[in-house]
Amino acid sequence: xxxxxxxxxxxxxxxxxxxxxxxxxxxxxxxxxxxxxxxxxxxxxxxxxxxxxxxxxxxxxxxxxxxxxxxxxxxxxxxxxxxxxxxxxxxxxxxxxxxxxxxxxxxxxxxxxxxxxxxxxxxxxxxxxxxxxxxxxxxxxxxxx
Numbered sequence: 169x170x171x172x173x174x175x176x177x178x179x180x181x182x183x184x185x186x187x188x189x190x191x192x193x194x195x196x197x198x199x200x201x202x203x204x205x206x207x208x209x210x211x212x213x214x215x216x217x218x219x220x221x222x223x224x225x226x227x228x229x230x231x232x233x234x235x236x237x238x239x240x241x242x243x244x245x246x247x248x249x250x251x252x253x254x255x256x257x258x259x260x261x262x263x264x265x266x267x268x269x270x271x272x273x274x275x276x277x278x279x280x281x282x283x284x285x286x287x288x289x290x291x292x293x294x295x296x297x298x299x300x301x302x303x304x305x306x307x308x309x310x311x312x313x
Contacts, residue, residue, distance in 0.1 A: 218313040
């Protein structure tokens with residue numbers, strides 16, 4: 169009995185004298201947080217190029233040619249008025265490509281076309297809108313070259 173008592177006391181003393189090490193926190197794998205990816209930068213469509221349309225004019229058929237540069241500046245030339253070019257800048261307004269600028273004579277003008285169908289919507293000069301029904305009863309469409 170003495171032997172058992174001595175062994176128990178010795179064991180308690182040895183355990184009590186040792187340094188207590190804190191238990192390491194258990195390493196649990198936490199689910200990784202989803203990293204929000206930023207959407208790719210929105211790129212603007214490139215409308216640059218040459219657009220051609222044929223319309224009827226009082227002197228017969230005429231071609232409208234628009235040469236659009238990548239910086240959205242353009243030169244518009246009507247085949248029966250080559251000395252009266254329209255120069256300016258393209259803006260996009262909803263579903264319309266609006267080529268607005270100034271003619272060689274100083275008058276303001278604009279050409280509006282549907283950006284999807286390339287249908288001629290409006291021609292204007294000096295604040296007046298051309299009657300497209302007379303020039304293009306079935307509609308006039310540009311073709312991109």
